[in-house]
Amino acid sequence: MANRPLNTNITNFHVQYLDVTSQHWNPQSAAFAGGDHLMTALKNGWDIVKCEETQHWYAGMRSVTIYRFELERGNDHMCMPVLTNPAVSRLIRQMDIAITHTDAASKTA
Numbered sequence: 786m787a788n789r790p791l792n793t794n795i796t797n798f799h800v801q802y803l804d805v806t807s808q809h810w811n812p813q814s815a816a817f818a819g820g821d822h823l824m825t826a827l828k829n830g831w832d833i834v835k836c837e838e839t840q841h842w843y844a845g846m847r848s849v850t851i852y853r854f855e856l857e858r859g860n861d862h863m864c865m866p867v868l869t870n871p872a873v874s875r876l877i878r879q880m881d882i883a884i885t886h887t888d889a890a891s892k893t894a
Contacts, residue, residue, distance in 0.1 A: 818865045820873040823854060831856040837885045
């Protein structure tokens, strides 16, 4: 997936916010990133190497999907866990990102 060009303007993935590609994320300040953080990384030259999807279940009825993106830019590597939302789903679909499905350590939390 590395070096895959975007087929469209990255700002089209989330049309409600004009500054969607100016959001910095640091794993030491937040456990999860948002779609805007991922789009900012892509705009800043990071490439998606791998994407894993994990679904965490709560009380057996509600779930949260987390995409763990392995990113690289030159010799730098970063893992960015991103909470799913419609903008992230659209980005994955439009960029045709291959997803590996993994099981959460526990099916319920």
